[in-house]
Amino acid sequence: MKIIGITGTIGAGKGTIVEYLVKNYGFQHYSVRNYLIQEAQKQNLPLNRDTYVMLANRLREIHAPSFIIDELYKEAAKNGENAIIESIRTPGEIASLRTKDNFSLWAVDADPKVRYERIFARQSETDQISFDTFLANEQREMNAEDPTKQNLAECIRQADVLLENNGEFEKLYRQIEALPYCRQF
Secondary structure, eight states, rough: OOEEEEESTSSSHHHHHHHHHHHHOEEEEEHHHHHHHHHHHHOOOOHHHHHHHHHHHHHHTTTOOOOHHHHHHHHHHHOOEEEEEOOOOOOHHHHHTTTTTTTTEEEEOHHHHHHHHHHHHHOOOOTTTOHHHHHHHHHHHHHSSTTTSSSSSHHHHSSSSSEEEEOOOHHHHHHHSSSHHHHHH
């Protein structure tokens, strides 16, 4: 079983990479966001980015910095097929996954204005925000000393692969196809 962890900035294309790998390589997708939505629904919490961040931080504080990723990994291990775990947000999650065989961490980034246009176009309940709010949300998640809080900058720094996604999807797909990791399939 191969495991790819996906990290990156808001709206950079994590979901696009996931869709491509699921469609073209048969990976199974395990989503932190979907996990948090289910947890928020169980607790009758509002479904928005602030709730997801608060809930993720609380779960990490109660259990372990890698708790959510560990739960998703357990699901993937039961399935036994190649898996993508999206979206890695803390160094503790990376540390846990690095103890597993056949793990690779991929990061994706793009210009903030490009990313904002993408998230706004998605029309999801969490993405209908101003550019200033978008930047503030991202800044809140970029750096943290607390191991239970998001630290995207460190996650991106630890990535085995860094993909740039400022252009068309085809350019991103070519970057993926050029990776030695993909040529193993």
